[in-house]
Amino acid sequence: MTESLVNLTLVQALDGLKKKSFSSVELTHAYLANMQQKRNLNAYISETPDKALAMAKQSDQRRVKDMVGLLEGVPVAIKDLFCTEGVKTTAASRILENFIPTYESTITQNIWKNGAVLLGKTNLDEFAMGSSNITSHFGPVISPWKHGSDRNKKLVPGGSSGGSAAAVSARLAVAATGTDTGGSIRQPAAFVGIVGLKPTYGLCSRWGIVAFASSLDQAGPMARTVGDTALMLQAMAGYDPQDSTSVNTQVPDYFAALKNYSLRGLKIGIPKEYVVPGMAPEIEKLWQQGMNWLKSAGAEIQEVQLPHTKYALPTYYIIAPAEASSNLARYDGxxxxxxxxxxxxxxxxxxTRAAGFGREVKRRILxxxxxxxxxxxxxxxxxxQKLRALILQDFQEAYKKVDVILTPTAPTQAFGLGEKMSDPISMYLNDVFTVPVNLAGLPAISVPVGLSSDKLPLGLQLIGKPFGETTLLQVAHQLEKNASLKNDPDLGE
Amino acid sequence: MSIDHNTVKKIATLAKIRLTPEEVQSYGQELQQILKWIEQLQEAKIPNGVLPDPSMKTELQRRSDQVTDGGNTDKVLLNAPEKAYDFFCVPKVVE
Known part of the structure; x- marks a missing residue:
């Protein structure tokens, strides 16, 4: 019973709660037990079992009164970058090791308002700076996936939202929040075989999230299926006067839009600039597979040009550290x-700053x-900043011809703990496909579509027009149906 | 672009991060390497009239200039490393 409960998707869990097959307290207990069992993954910085059970109990009471939110009774994990009132929020940094916020971030407020239960705060790269979760002051997160030919090799879950990714994949949470400044939701989602969505800049409030690079940071959902992701996004999104860059727009019913849709005539763009040296051949093959699936569903595949792509990474590594050096000035003791x-x-x-910040954070501040x-x-x-404008212009030109752009999420599968450490740039290169999206403020989703020959998950990325999340989710849903993966690290498939 | 030890020390002072002599050395090398990589931007041709990031042009929304909370001294001081009465304490600044 306990084991099967944690294997339910968010949509299935909601259904079971509705039918009273189990209570939120029972579901929460199942997750707490699994978390305890898999502490070796180091996915959580803080577990909050007492709070979880209290929230689950309240949810069960609301259920009796038929006062149900979108995520009623569902236990979720929150990246430890979101301020949670009375619950330690560290940003995985020594400098915030004992910080207890006296306020709640808008995103988490929205999630609790919709009835979800807090299981704990997940591990991440320090201040969300990293692509492998190895810069955390609380130690690295280990991916629940095993390398096919070397089962003892410890793999990274990606980063910076590596704890959230590992937690969702290993069934230590139904779903989780992440933040994405240069790929921090999408790349870890791809590495552990889950779905991760980075919304359009301004769709999800940044208020109460520890800031890294404010013009690039966006919160988003991480979940096991596209449907689960749609529900999470719906609960998270919305206008917030507390965030001056929040966009006042109607949040559509993302989940309902997955019930009935057609991709017939939809134009899918393929940027040739995303064929990069060092990309695994099986990823290129999978990309082609994705095109074929969408073609069979009635979509049209078309080449597009994004000529400034090669400048995206160095542009990002000027803008993001510049904003970080300013944002992190507040940590002064x-x-x-x-x-x-x-x-x-x-x-x-x-x-204070010498002792409180880790090496990667100091490097970026400098x-x-x-x-x-x-x-x-x-x-x-x-x-x-001018190149950023040109990168955005590239996308705007492409979107005159196509509706959605399809690319791989990352150029490689998950790598081993301690690899790519020789120089910082080789780590930065892992974000080559995700960074342009943040620079342009666009929405993008990573969907797991296959396994490598080493039995590790691989993802494809869909990039949309501003506020085109509905279309993104629909195309992602189609890919998910075609791929029909189990995405279970315990089964290795 | 070369980055010597004095430059590293100057940046570290601006960033208010104390570095050991070994760190000046190692960060110097790493920054040099990163800046060399970033240097490829200099070859990018930027057409005349391109303005820095257009998203920065849109005016940020402003809230009305009103007091919306207050009287939260205890909350504000809750995480203070050192406090006395209703104030944060820091090392003496004025002799």
Whole structure:
């Protein structure tokens, strides 16, 4: 019973709760037990079992009164970058190791309003800076997936939302929240065989999320199926006056849009610039497979040009660190977080930040400070902002011809813990397909579509027009149907 | 673009991060490597008249200038590393 409960998708769990096959308390117990059993994955920084059971109990009471939200009674995990009132929020950094927010982020407020239950706060790369979850102060997350020919090899779940990805994949949460600044939802989703959606910039409120690069950061859902993802997004999205970049738009019924749709005549763009050196041949093959599936469903495949793609990564690695260096200036040991006592104020700042930030975070703050400093601002920062404009223009031109763009999510399958560590750039290159989307503020989704010859999940990415989440989910749903994967790391399939 | 140790020290001072001499050395190498990689942007041709990121042009929405909360001194000070009375404490600044 317990085991089968954690294998239910969000949609199935809601159905079971509705039919009173089990209660939210029972469902929550099943997840708490599984979390305890799989602590070796290090997916959670904080588990909140008492809060979870209290919330589940309240949900069961609401159910009796027929007061049900979109996610009523469903236990979820929250990336430890979202402030949760009274629950430690660390951003996986030593500098926030003991930080207890006195307020709740808008996204989590929306999720609780819809009846969900908090299982705990998931691990991530420190301040969401990373693509493998190895920069966390609380240790790396281990992927629940095993390499086909080397079952003892520990694999990364991707990053930065690696804890959320591992938790959803290993059945330690029904669904989870992530944040995506350069691929941090989509790349880990692809690495562990789940669905991850980065919404259009402005669809989900950033209020109460620990900021990394504010013009790129977006919160989004991670779940086991496209339908689950649609429901999560619906609960999360919405206008928030507390976020000055929040867009006041009607949130459509994403889930209902999956019941009946046709891809006939839909134009799918294939950017030839996304064929990059070093891309695994089986990923290229899978990309072709995806095109064929969509063609069979009535869509038209068309080549598009995104000529500035090759500049996206270096552009990103100017803009994101520049914004990070400014955002992270607030961690100074004065009002909250770690403080290293010293005789002078400057010494206190410098020693606190030296002890509180990890290596990757310091590296990015230093780069950001450099590109913003006098004499380099025009050569780096302004140039990068202009290239960002050109990258957006590329997409706008492409969307005059096509409705959705199909690409791989990442150029490789999940790699081993400790690989790609020799130099920072080889790690940065893993985000080559995801970063342009953030620079252009567009929505994109990663869908698991196959397994590599090493029996590891591979994902395809769909990029949409601004606020084109409904179409993205529909095309993703089609790919999911065609791929018909079990996405169960325990089964290895 | 070369980045010498004095530049690393200057950036670290601006960023208020204390570095050990070994770190000045190692970050120097890493920053050099990253900046060299970023340098490829210099070859990008940017047509005349391209403005920096157009999304920055849209005016941010503003809330009305009103007091919406207050009297939360305890909450504000809850995470303070050091506090006295209703204030944050820091090392002495003025002699």
């Amino acid at each position: 004065v009002r909250y977080g770690l403080r290293i006592p010293a005789q002078t104020l400057d010494d206190m700042y410098e020693l 780069i950001g400070t450099y590109v913003l400093s006098a004499g380099y601002y025009d050569a780096y920062y302004v140039k990068a």
